[in-house]
Amino acid sequence: MSNAATRVTGQDHIWSVSEHLEDILTTVRPLEPIELHLLDAQGCVLVEDVTVPVSLPPFDNSSMDGYAVRVADVSGASEEFPAVLTVVGDVAAGQAAQPAVGPGQAARIMTGAPLPPGAEAVVPVEWTDGGLGAGPVSGMRAHSAAPEAAYGRVHVYRPAEARAHVRAKGSDVKAGERALEAGTVLGPPQIALLAAIGRGTVRVRPRPRVVVLSTGSELVQPGEELEDGQIYDSNSFALTAAARDAGAMAYRVGAVADDADTLRATIEDQLIRADLIVTTGGVSVGAYDVVKEALSYVGDEDEAGSGIEFRKLAMQPGKPQGFGSIGPDHTPLLALPGNPVSSYVSFELFVRPAIRALMGLADVHRPTTRAVLEAGKALSSPAAKRQFLRGRYDAGTGTVTPVGGAGSHLIAALAHADALIVIPEDTTSVEPGTEVEVVLLG
Amino acid sequence: MSNAATRVTGQDHIWSVSEHLEDILTTVRPLEPIELHLLDAQGCVLVEDVTVPVSLPPFDNSSMDGYAVRVADVSGASEEFPAVLTVVGDVAAGQAAQPAVGPGQAARIMTGAPLPPGAEAVVPVEWTDGGLGAGPVSGMRAHSAAPEAAYGRVHVYRPAEARAHVRAKGSDVKAGERALEAGTVLGPPQIALLAAIGRGTVRVRPRPRVVVLSTGSELVQPGEELEDGQIYDSNSFALTAAARDAGAMAYRVGAVADDADTLRATIEDQLIRADLIVTTGGVSVGAYDVVKEALSYVGDEDEAGSGIEFRKLAMQPGKPQGFGSIGPDHTPLLALPGNPVSSYVSFELFVRPAIRALMGLADVHRPTTRAVLEAGKALSSPAAKRQFLRGRYDAGTGTVTPVGGAGSHLIAALAHADALIVIPEDTTSVEPGTEVEVVLLG
Numbered sequence: 001m002s003n004a005a006t007r008v009t010g011q012d013h014i015w016s017v018s019e020h021l022e023d024i025l026t027t028v029r030p031l032e033p034i035e036l037h038l039l040d041a042q043g044c045v046l047v048e049d050v051t052v053p054v055s056l057p058p059f060d061n062s063s064m065d066g067y068a069v070r071v072a073d074v075s076g077a078s079e080e081f082p083a084v085l086t087v088v089g090d091v092a093a094g095q096a097a098q099p100a101v102g103p104g105q106a107a108r109i110m111t112g113a114p115l116p117p118g119a120e121a122v123v124p125v126e127w128t129d130g131g132l133g134a135g136p137v138s139g140m141r142a143h144s145a146a147p148e149a150a151y152g153r154v155h156v157y158r159p160a161e162a163r164a165h166v167r168a169k170g171s172d173v174k175a176g177e178r179a180l181e182a183g184t185v186l187g188p189p190q191i192a193l194l195a196a197i198g199r200g201t202v203r204v205r206p207r208p209r210v211v212v213l214s215t216g217s218e219l220v221q222p223g224e225e226l227e228d229g230q231i232y233d234s235n236s237f238a239l240t241a242a243a244r245d246a247g248a249m250a251y252r253v254g255a256v257a258d259d260a261d262t263l264r265a266t267i268e269d270q271l272i273r274a275d276l277i278v279t280t281g282g283v284s285v286g287a288y289d290v291v292k293e294a295l296s297y298v299g300d301e302d303e304a305g306s307g308i309e310f311r312k313l314a315m316q317p318g319k320p321q322g323f324g325s326i327g328p329d330h331t332p333l334l335a336l337p338g339n340p341v342s343s344y345v346s347f348e349l350f351v352r353p354a355i356r357a358l359m360g361l362a363d364v365h366r367p368t369t370r371a372v373l374e375a376g377k378a379l380s381s382p383a384a385k386r387q388f389l390r391g392r393y394d395a396g397t398g399t400v401t402p403v404g405g406a407g408s409h410l411i412a413a414l415a416h417a418d419a420l421i422v423i424p425e426d427t428t429s430v431e432p433g434t435e436v437e438v439v440l441l442g
Numbered sequence: 443m444s445n446a447a448t449r450v451t452g453q454d455h456i457w458s459v460s461e462h463l464e465d466i467l468t469t470v471r472p473l474e475p476i477e478l479h480l481l482d483a484q485g486c487v488l489v490e491d492v493t494v495p496v497s498l499p500p501f502d503n504s505s506m507d508g509y510a511v512r513v514a515d516v517s518g519a520s521e522e523f524p525a526v527l528t529v530v531g532d533v534a535a536g537q538a539a540q541p542a543v544g545p546g547q548a549a550r551i552m553t554g555a556p557l558p559p560g561a562e563a564v565v566p567v568e569w570t571d572g573g574l575g576a577g578p579v580s581g582m583r584a585h586s587a588a589p590e591a592a593y594g595r596v597h598v599y600r601p602a603e604a605r606a607h608v609r610a611k612g613s614d615v616k617a618g619e620r621a622l623e624a625g626t627v628l629g630p631p632q633i634a635l636l637a638a639i640g641r642g643t644v645r646v647r648p649r650p651r652v653v654v655l656s657t658g659s660e661l662v663q664p665g666e667e668l669e670d671g672q673i674y675d676s677n678s679f680a681l682t683a684a685a686r687d688a689g690a691m692a693y694r695v696g697a698v699a700d701d702a703d704t705l706r707a708t709i710e711d712q713l714i715r716a717d718l719i720v721t722t723g724g725v726s727v728g729a730y731d732v733v734k735e736a737l738s739y740v741g742d743e744d745e746a747g748s749g750i751e752f753r754k755l756a757m758q759p760g761k762p763q764g765f766g767s768i769g770p771d772h773t774p775l776l777a778l779p780g781n782p783v784s785s786y787v788s789f790e791l792f793v794r795p796a797i798r799a800l801m802g803l804a805d806v807h808r809p810t811t812r813a814v815l816e817a818g819k820a821l822s823s824p825a826a827k828r829q830f831l832r833g834r835y836d837a838g839t840g841t842v843t844p845v846g847g848a849g850s851h852l853i854a855a856l857a858h859a860d861a862l863i864v865i866p867e868d869t870t871s872v873e874p875g876t877e878v879e880v881v882l883l884g
Binding site for chain 2: 012038039042054056057058059065080090092093094095096098108110111112113114125128138140141142143144146149150172173177179180188189190191192193194195196198199200201216217218219221222223224226228229230231232233234235237238239240241242244245252257258260261284285286287288289292293310338339340344368379410411412414415417441
């Protein structure tokens with residue numbers, strides 16, 4: 001380690017935000033697909049084209065509660081001159097055997113039940129006397145209370161055309177059609193369709209398992225007592241929550257003290273359950289920046305492109321960043337700065353896209369828009385750095401208002417922001433009324 | 443039950459969508475708050491105003507890796523005439539004892555570490571020789587590799603004003619200030635702030651536990667073989683997924699056969715873990731509509747306003763609906779129609795707002811917008827019914843295009859829709875080019 005100072009001073013290239021992001025997105029590959037039960041696949045990306053194995057509905061069935069009839073038998077029926085038919089039984093949904101409907105006959109049929117043999121149409125129960133002989137009814141009597149209503153006679157007061165109130169087999173989707181394309185994100189309606197065509201499992205990219213750990217000997221778990229020089233660990237909580245929001249299964253390891261051996265052992269332990277590791281703190285130029293110190297040993301130095309590289313970015317906040325891969329599976333690792341606002345902004349810009357790339361999502365970025373800056377005075381921004389200020393966006397007026405100042409430690413302001421105001425590298429001052437780019441944190 | 447037909451025919455009032463929704467939202471009360479750990483409270487509504495117990499940062503600290511100095515000692519320092527100071531030790535973050543900085547002295551200090559006694563400002567390490575005596579450096583040597591660098595001499599090449607690179611105690615938030623107001627939804631930045639001020643737990647309304655069960659003797663679990671007259675159960679999957687999306691903890695019970703005793707026993711079993719019960723199927727006018735049949739026994743008929751009421755709504759799809767409360771805790775229950783598209787649309791219109799009302803959210807509704815109808819021909823809609831058609835919304839052009847037809851069984855179309863097109867009760871035809879209301883399914 002006698003060359004430690006040399007190594008640090010040698011890294012003089014300043015990365016732009018775009019370069020760093022591009023490096024991450026060209027390195028992080030989508031996770032290998034696995035077969036998951038439908039409800040476990042919610043929010044995941046389908047990797048197969050799903051074909052309909054059986055037509056929906058799988059058989060001609062009734063769209064109403066009513067009577068299955070032959071068209072000729074109800075031709076010309078009216079309230080004055082009803083058709084009077086013999087009821088040969090019930091056809092309920094899910095009932096195996098169905099009575100055949102011959103001339104002069106009807107079967108009482110329920111919504112979704114198969115059209116019985118011989119029947120050509122369904123007349124809704126509201127067009128009949130329901131077997132009671134006292135004019136039109138608005139519903140059937142429950143079978144459990146009046147089993148005799150499955151038989152007897154029914155008066156039908158209106159005619160019906162062939163196929164009236166019948167849903168034809170295959171009228172929704174036909175066997176062999178494509179139900180869903182590879183790349184579809186599985187939300188509730190897609191899960192509905194997959195279940196409806198009988199798919200109990202589907203092949204998807206799983207949710208990434210993201211391990212979040214913060215570093216810093218000054219960090220204390222919230223709820224405990226602070227001693228002199230200590231602060232509460234907020235990063236491991238914030239980034240675990242943010243990783244979940246991005247779609248990951250997140251594991252919070254919590255704060256690790258500034259000791260390289262402990263940190264290295266902790267990370268090596270966590271590799272077994274990590275598709276992505278996120279650390280905060282210890283990435284700058286200080287003498288106790290142990291993430292930097294520890295991770296130069298964890299990388300697979302024999303493998304091209306592996307190992308963690310620490311960089312300076314042309315951005316504020318979030319200048320020091322580490323990125324690379326570690327361990328036998330080349331698990332990607334993002335090392336974020338320790339300041340809570342810096343780490344949160346870094347998460348939004350770099351970790352969230354990485355998580356969504358692991359999921360195989362086509363669109364990995366937060367939506368952005370343009371908004372008019374509403375502020376009491378001009379905003380200043382350092383030259384040659386892309387600055388991200390916290391703001392509140394008003395979609396109604398198309399304006400954005402800064403919340404708190406530029407200081408990277410204003411975590412209270414962050415909690416009241418819903419957008420990041422982006423000030424480009426070549427801009428050092430933005431007047432109120434200027435149109436600016438805004439990242440919507442949603 | 444001899445009056446079953448009478449009871450059904452007696453319910454002649456047709457409810458509007460708005461009346462039914464209003465009845466639900468005036469009945470369903472927010473859940474009682476509980477104290478949850480921060481990460482368990484993600485997405486929940488805070489019910490207390492949270493005050494800052496200790497100022498942030500809790501002590502003056504360094505915003506840079508560098509040297510803590512006295513201003514007079516570095517006054518006029520330059521590369522040609524550096525100030526040469528004796529380094530009295532390191533101040534790392536989280537280190538309990540700090541060396542005092544006397545005249546002519548400096549302490550090597552890390553970002554976040556407390557400003558030591560006697561020091562007035564911090565000079566960044568880049569403005570010094572880092573103790574190496576060879577001009578400006580870009581970082582410190584790791585303490586583990588070069589412990590001697592905590593002592594010795596440092597050349598400082600620039601002056602510093604009082605408080606330079608010092609974050610003042612309380613400059614982010616001050617003790618006694620309000621951090622978050624009751625009613626705030628806890629996302630990652632709010633969790634960050636709560637952790638930072640030391641809150642390990644917070645008082646929130648919990649996520650509602652929603653039990654979803656579908657009914658129908660024709661229903662088969664996806665993945666199994668269909669026999670004649672059977673279809674796959676999709677509702678219990680779709681609504682469980684949709685309930686989760688709405689913020690609930692959802693339990694899928696699956697399909698229950700059309701038998702009133704079995705259904706009643708199943709629902710009574712589930713009451714113990716339900717804040718809300720959602721059923722599908724069995725709510726219409728058929729002779730085997732067991733939800734209707736079973737739930738007239740489960741209600742607390744002694745209690746005003748309890749019990750389940752079955753209604754006809756002026757809407758398509760989704761005409762038959764049940765709503766009320768059951769069991770000793772008056773657990774709200776929504777009984778939706780069994781057709782997959784009807785049940786999904788009913789979920790969006792009625793169950794989702796109920797879940798969000800249980801969570802105590804101020805805004806329980808999906809966002810709506812106006813869009814220009816893009817279609818090959820006019821859309822027809824039944825008179826005196828509010829119709830909900832599936833559509834795809836294009837925010838860029840402000841247009842919406844119907845997907846599939848009006849038939850309530852078009853589950854394939856639903857899986858390709860991202861919006862519902864609303865056609866009001868008094869409209870029976872909508873020409874292409876007309877502006878329509880659109881519910882964004884997000």
